[in-house]
Amino acid sequence: MVAGPASKASVSPRCSLNASRGATACARGGTASHAATPSASRIVAGLPPASAASSFFGGGRRVAERPNTRAAAVSVTPNVNQGQGGQTKAGGTEGQDVPFDLKDHMAAQGKFINAALERAVPEQYPETIHKAMRHTLLAGGKRIRPALCLAAFELVSDLSGEDKAVRESALLRKAMPTACALEMIHTMSLIHDDLPCLDNDDFRRGIPTCHKLFGEDMAILAGDALLALAFEHIASQTKDVSSERVLKVISEIGRSVGSVGLVGGQVVDIESEGKAMEPEEGLETLKYIHEHKTAILLEAAVVSGAILGGGSAEQIELLRGYARDIGLAFQVVDDILDVTMTTEQLGKTAGKDLEANKTTYPSLLGLEKSREIADELIADALGKLSSFDYTRALPLLTLAKYIVSRKS
Numbered sequence: 001m002v003a004g005p006a007s008k009a010s011v012s013p014r015c016s017l018n019a020s021r022g023a024t025a026c027a028r029g030g031t032a033s034h035a036a037t038p039s040a041s042r043i044v045a046g047l048p049p050a051s052a053a054s055s056f057f058g059g060g061r062r063v064a065e066r067p068n069t070r071a072a073a074v075s076v077t078p079n080v081n082q083g084q085g086g087q088t089k090a091g092g093t094e095g096q097d098v099p100f101d102l103k104d105h106m107a108a109q110g111k112f113i114n115a116a117l118e119r120a121v122p123e124q125y126p127e128t129i130h131k132a133m134r135h136t137l138l139a140g141g142k143r144i145r146p147a148l149c150l151a152a153f154e155l156v157s158d159l160s161g162e163d164k165a166v167r168e169s170a171l172l173r174k175a176m177p178t179a180c181a182l183e184m185i186h187t188m189s190l191i192h193d194d195l196p197c198l199d200n201d202d203f204r205r206g207i208p209t210c211h212k213l214f215g216e217d218m219a220i221l222a223g224d225a226l227l228a229l230a231f232e233h234i235a236s237q238t239k240d241v242s243s244e245r246v247l248k249v250i251s252e253i254g255r256s257v258g259s260v261g262l263v264g265g266q267v268v269d270i271e272s273e274g275k276a277m278e279p280e281e282g283l284e285t286l287k288y289i290h291e292h293k294t295a296i297l298l299e300a301a302v303v304s305g306a307i308l309g310g311g312s313a314e315q316i317e318l319l320r321g322y323a324r325d326i327g328l329a330f331q332v333v334d335d336i337l338d339v340t341m342t343t344e345q346l347g348k349t350a351g352k353d354l355e356a357n358k359t360t361y362p363s364l365l366g367l368e369k370s371r372e373i374a375d376e377l378i379a380d381a382l383g384k385l386s387s388f389d390y391t392r393a394l395p396l397l398t399l400a401k402y403i404v405s406r407k408s
């Protein structure tokens with residue numbers, strides 16, 4: 001742990017986007033310092049940092065080394081109470097008492113997703129590119145996007161009465177190809193984001209970044225190949241879902257990735273660096289960046305799951321609203337973690353935003369206000385689930401909680 005108390009890490013709003021890169025006049029997160037980067041020799045040797053990659057689920061390459069993530073109680077959880085060890089006792093709107101253990105649920109989903117990803121990207125000729133594609137993909141991320149897709153699918157398609165084998169078979173045929181595609185797209189965006197021309201990062205998910213091990217040429221190509229495979233995988237591997245629904249999913253995800261999605265968010269991020277803006281404009285710009293770089297893929301994940309599961313138009317729109325809220329909250333929390341956690345805790349370089357003098361929620365509004373915003377967004381998200389069956393909505397309800405309470 002690094003940073004001092006919240007108040008110390010808050011930064012005057014006036015400093016925001018008016019500060020150009022490298023300018024020192026603005027307060028830069030008070031005393032928030034960055035924890036030790038893992039030793040260069042470990043990275044060069046291809047070894048993970050001592051307490052390596054973040055993975056919520058288990059099952060990834062390094063997961064066993066990092067079982068530190070537990071859904072902790074948060075302040076904004078109508079109907080959902082977090083018990084010991086991550087167990088949720090759901091009072092429920094009808095006064096039911098439904099035990100739900102997010103940690104167990106995620107561990108099971110994580111194994112399920114990781115096995116599918118392993119099958120989707122086999123080692124084959126040409127070996128180098130497939131090794132590079134698998135390197136970051138199978139390094140054990142939290143798998144939030146595929147988990148959201150599967151959870152939304154299960155919420156709208158009633159599988160709750162089915163036994164495990166029937167349930168898993170339906171998920172594998174209908175939703176898992178899209179869940180895997182979302183993780184491929186997310187991973188390719190991380191690989192490209194880490195390149196020297198963008199964020200220039202040396203490690204990700206607790207292991208060296210793709211370009212560090214395979215070179216920039218292979219990292220660019222690995223990202224490109226993952227992006228292409230993602231769409232091919234949805235089109236060729238989804239079974240027993242109408243072509244119309246599959247096309248809708250491909251369109252939804254395509255939009256979320258392109259120039260008005262992830263790429264657009266990244267472009268505005270690059271162009272706003274060091275640009276002088278009034279605080280209000282700065283906050284608007286930051287919201288645009290977060291909504292497009294981060295929230296939009298979470299939205300695509302939830303909406304795709306709901307489309308594949310046959311959700312009604314009304315259900316899909318409610319779930320879209322839920323996803324937008326948790327997506328923005330996710331990035332606000334990411335900004336907070338950047339200044340409050342260590343490199344080892346995060347599995348990626350901590351303090352990058354501060355170092356690059358980037359505008360973030362904490363730098364604009366301070367840590368306390370940023371936490372409040374994240375809590376409010378999650379409360380809004382939970383509200384949008386209120387018309388769904390409570391028990392079946394538990395994975396999405398608790399995932400929302402996890403997003404604000406996560407530590408990596």
Ligand code: GRG
Pocket residue numbers: 054055140141142143144185186188189190192193198205227257262263266293294331334408
């Ligand atoms: C998508 C075509 C295309 C290009 C990419 C580089 C780029 C354009 C966009 C940057 C997107 C980016 C890296 C956004 C940050 C999103 C974010 C919060 C990542 C961290 O997600 P976690 O915490 O990570 O879920 P893990 O490792 O657990 O999966």
